[in-house]
Amino acid sequence: xxxxxxxxxxxxxxxxxxxxxxxxxxxxxGEGQYGEGDKFLGIKVPQTRAVVRMARHTLxxxxxxxxxxxxxxxxxxxxxxxxxxxxxxxxxxRKEPPxxxxxxxxxxxxxxxxxxxxxxxxxxxxxxxPYVVGEFLLSPDxxxxxxxxxxxxxxxxxxxxxxxxxxxxxxxxxxRNGRADDSFRxxxxxxxxxxDLIHKAVGWALREVGKRDIEALRRYLDTRFDRLPxxxxxxxxxxxxxxxxxxxxxxx
Numbered sequence: 331x332x333x334x335x336x337x338x339x340x341x342x343x344x345x346x347x348x349x350x351x352x353x354x355x356x357x358x359x360g361e362g363q364y365g366e367g368d369k370f371l372g373i374k375v376p377q378t379r380a381v382v383r384m385a386r387h388t389l390x391x392x393x394x395x396x397x398x399x400x401x402x403x404x405x406x407x408x409x410x411x412x413x414x415x416x417x418x419x420x421x422x423x424r425k426e427p428p429x430x431x432x433x434x435x436x437x438x439x440x441x442x443x444x445x446x447x448x449x450x451x452x453x454x455x456x457x458x459x460p461y462v463v464g465e466f467l468l469s470p471d472x473x474x475x476x477x478x479x480x481x482x483x484x485x486x487x488x489x490x491x492x493x494x495x496x497x498x499x500x501x502x503x504x505x506r507n508g509r510a511d512d513s514f515r516x517x518x519x520x521x522x523x524x525x526d527l528i529h530k531a532v533g534w535a536l537r538e539v540g541k542r543d544i545e546a547l548r549r550y551l552d553t554r555f556d557r558l559p560x561x562x563x564x565x566x567x568x569x570x571x572x573x574x575x576x577x578x579x580x581x582x
Contacts, residue, residue, distance in 0.1 A: 337408065371402050386412060428474070438462065439466045449496065452531075455492055485500075513535045513538075521559070
């Protein structure tokens with residue numbers, strides 16, 4: 331059974347300086363940018379996933395949490411992907427009652443949420459939250475009741491950019507299960523947000539709703555059009571016919 335320190339040391343040995351420079355530019359780590367000060371090893375995501383496959387289901391939560399505290403971006407990604415694996419293992423199996431493993435799912439969610447600010451770039455958020463926060467909201471608790479989606483509202487009201495992005499991106503799991511109302515509600519809470527990373531995430535969620543219910547998306551856009559950031563609109567309408575896309579954008 332590996333320890334968090336052994337995993338981190340193994341990942342340090344995989345460092346690639348040329349790739350590090352590329353990633354630090356790509357993830358905007360310069361002064362005044364959204365990823366300011368983040369440190370990269372230069373490890374590609376498939377390499378990190380290979381480490382996750384070797385270590386999954388072997389580390390206790392306390393050891394996973396140590397990975398989330400690492401100064402290295404890829405080590406933190408490894409920790410978040412290990413949490414994703416833990417949540418997947420805690421889903422109720424086909425022959426189990428829907429509330430099976432509910433206590434474990436809550437423990438995993440709590441681990442994720444208390445370290446949410448360590449997911450301090452869009453890839454850390456997007457590769458984890460739908461499969462942790464979103465998945466948690468899809469299975470009943472120990473009393474057989476569906477969890478409250480108030481978690482999303484609290485995150486959306488945070489003063490932290492990454493927690494706010496977690497709020498909207500987590501709704502992708504709900505959309506895939508035919509639930510659009512939470513995405514619309516969280517999008518509403520974030521319409522006035524100043525950051526482009528939130529505008530993109532809102533548009534992404536709206537686009538996913540539209541792939542399943544285009545009329546619901548059209549109704550939403552029509553009633554919020556004046557408040558919807560241009561970037562959000564552009565993402566939201568990506569799957570619409572070209573003529574309709576042009577018509578929407580011409581109104582901005």
